[in-house]
Amino acid sequence: MKDRILIVEDNSMVVKSLHFKLTKDGYETVVASDGREALKVLKEQTFHLLITDLMLPFVSGIELIEFVKNNIPDLPIIVLSTSTQEEVIMDAFNLGVEDFITKPFSPNELSLRVRRTLQKK
Template sequence: MKILVAEDEPMLLKTIELKLKKEGYEVIATIDGREAISKIESEQPDLVISDIMMPYASGLELTAILKKGEKQIPIIILSAMEQEKVVMEAFELGADDYITKPFSLNELSIRVKRLMTRLGKS
């Protein structure tokens, strides 16, 4: 299974990438929203994990793009913001899950597995 990770904090991006690769996933790491959009189009990932605040395109913009496409790619949003308004907007746009930073890599792994099982993609 192919997972695209969009995160503008290089250390966190690398940490998530290593954890998911260790779990057996193919990982496409992107550092901003523009790169993520390009890679989504060319790589066709099975799942997107995106930070909410990134240069060029936010996680909310990515969610809107993903949910308007023919292939409804699931997305997990990562954010340091716990504001209810932002969380609600993410879900209204179609986000499949929302994880508040800081988070455990094991929690992320479990949420990825649970989401993929629920969608029949595991």
């Protein structure tokens, strides 16, 4: 069975890049373009990994992370963000995310971090 990854990202170019690389690596991906859609999908389906941006329409990435940690605590989370603010990054780690990747990112680095995160679970 393929590992299922939920990608929550509102930038279509980033989504295409993530979907292409992760599918090529053998993962099944589901995409949500905003936090509200992601919450709905998380309540209906099971995933092995969540990759989310922090700056999302309707429901923020931080709110999404809080929901996951309170309701699906075993689901690992990788945050993708353009934010280089230490406070934002620390908030994400304090909420329990497994990894933080700053955009723009290397597809190979992403692949490595996804594989490493999934091996830990």
